[in-house]
Amino acid sequence: MAGPWTRGAAGVVLAVTAVAAAGCSGNSSNPSGTVSKAASAAASAASSLASQGADALASATAEAKRKLDEATGGLNVKGDVTLGSIGTDSDGRATVEVTTKNTASSTKSFAVQVNFTDQSGNLLDVVVVTITDVAAGATGKGTARSNRNLTGEVRAAVGAALRY
Numbered sequence: 001m002a003g004p005w006t007r008g009a010a011g012v013v014l015a016v017t018a019v020a021a022a023g024c025s026g027n028s029s030n031p032s033g034t035v036s037k038a039a040s041a042a043a044s045a046a047s048s049l050a051s052q053g054a055d056a057l058a059s060a061t062a063e064a065k066r067k068l069d070e071a072t073g074g075l076n077v078k079g080d081v082t083l084g085s086i087g088t089d090s091d092g093r094a095t096v097e098v099t100t101k102n103t104a105s106s107t108k109s110f111a112v113q114v115n116f117t118d119q120s121g122n123l124l125d126v127v128v129v130t131i132t133d134v135a136a137g138a139t140g141k142g143t144a145r146s147n148r149n150l151t152g153e154v155r156a157a158v159g160a161a162l163r164y
Helices: 004-023 031-070
Strands: 081-088 093-101 108-117 123-134 139-149 155-163
Touching: 031 108, 031 123, 081 108, 081 155, 093 108, 093 123, 093 155, 108 139, 123 139
Parallel strands: none
Antiparallel strands: 081 093, 093 139, 108 123, 108 155
């Protein structure tokens, strides 16, 4: 299944190719060569765009893993975490409120990985929210904020949750 950056890149190639073809209709010297060059340029630009998107996602995923690894001795408590409705902040970033319930008998902290996806389930971004010093039996709140602007219908899901 193609990811959102791949589909977007393919759309850029098709759009630029169509524009190049339309713009060349009056050029009888070598219209197919012009379209070919435009398609090559569009493919190169789309490949660069897809690469940048993949690099950003890989970087966010690596950072999320690093943050979760810092929660040494953490207990998996994914079931003790709920997410609110997705919104957009003033910078255009996707946000979602994260609520943790501390079922332990002492104060604990939480590291929660939030996966932002599109409506098809393709991963768009990954962030980790740290909620510290939640008293025994209490709830703690934090906000997950995407690393970059996300477009389309964005969804959020708990990828992992550690209590430590």
